[in-house]
Amino acid sequence: MIHPLLAAYDAQLRTDAETAHALSSTVSGPLRMAVFPGGRGFVSSAALQDADAAQIAALVEMVVEHFGAQEGITEVEWKTRGHDRAPGLVEALTVHGFVAEEPESIMIGEAGVLAQEVAVPDGIRIRRARTDADVWAMEEMQGAVFGDPHWKVRAETTMQRLRADDDVELWIAEADGRIVSAGRLEPVGGTEFAGLWGGATLGDWRGRGIYRALTAERARSALARGKRYLHSDSTEFSRPILERSGLIKVSTTTPYVWTPPAD
Known part of the structure; x- marks a missing residue:
């Protein structure tokens, strides 16, 4: 079944x-x-x-x-x-x-389960990215993590979406003003879902709970927008983190x- x-x-x-x-x-x-x-x-x-x-x-x-x-x-x-x-x-x-x-891995879970309190490491600030400068720095970091040569095109597209009051939300974690982790929340219109996309953390900052904290913040925002489920296509880097947060692997x-x- x-x-x-x-x-x-x-x-x-x-x-x-x-x-x-x-x-x-x-x-x-x-x-x-x-x-x-x-x-x-x-x-x-x-x-x-x-x-x-x-x-x-x-x-x-x-x-x-x-x-x-x-x-x-x-x-x-x-x-x-x-x-x-x-x-x-x-x-x-x-x-x-x-x-x-x-x-x-196709990961899905109840947003309410993921919206838990997660301790943020000292010196880390989590916030929404709203300016063009934020978007550019975020996409550059993610491009480096994923080895994506098209990150500049994605940055331009994302900035256009924000200017058009798109539903997409960008969340970043900073250390001394440098973006060390980031991810998107994309509410899916006409559904109970919001997507968790673009999750990336610089290598030196992994294993400290930063990405889990970013996931919890996005889950709280999804709930506030009336979304029941969160979903993500996850690499083997993010799958274990999302499983610990409460998402379930349902397929590939x-x-x-x-x-x-x-x-």
Whole structure:
């Protein structure tokens, strides 16, 4: 039997919510295909269990043609889930040049459980990031932690979202004015969920409870906004921390990435 938290995830989040901030979005059959800033393509589906391997192979070919015909696409991510029944999907993605990245854990929990008091280490200040300077410094730190060469594009996009009074919240932890940890809270409109994204802590500052404190602050904010659940796609760095905070691993997600051939 599917876990109730996973059932809520499938019903509420595998919808237009996944592409709410895309520059453009197209629905074709069971697929959602979107383009985000920086030329990043994205593909997701609600379910593929009613398709056979031949039909799924045709869907993958259609996606490659769809994004291949667009200028400025730098990469395309197909978001797969470990609990899906999708016969032949991995094989079709591989044949068409998609490369698997590291699997991540789909973590979900009650916001009320995570909104606990966590001791903040001496010298650490946790607050909302609201200015362009805050955003730039936060994204630069996260880019360094994740080895992300596109962090400047993400910084510009995030600043635009804040200027437009987007619901996204940015939370940072500072030591002597330097950002040492950060993460986003993204309430998902029309659902009971808010997402925990972008969690990153500089190596020298890990293991001190800073990220747990950031998670608790975001959980309290989510509750104040009427959200019941928190969810996150977590690496092995953040999964144990989120489990200690009260989130549960309900499945996995593996991104398969396709890079358009050079002209």
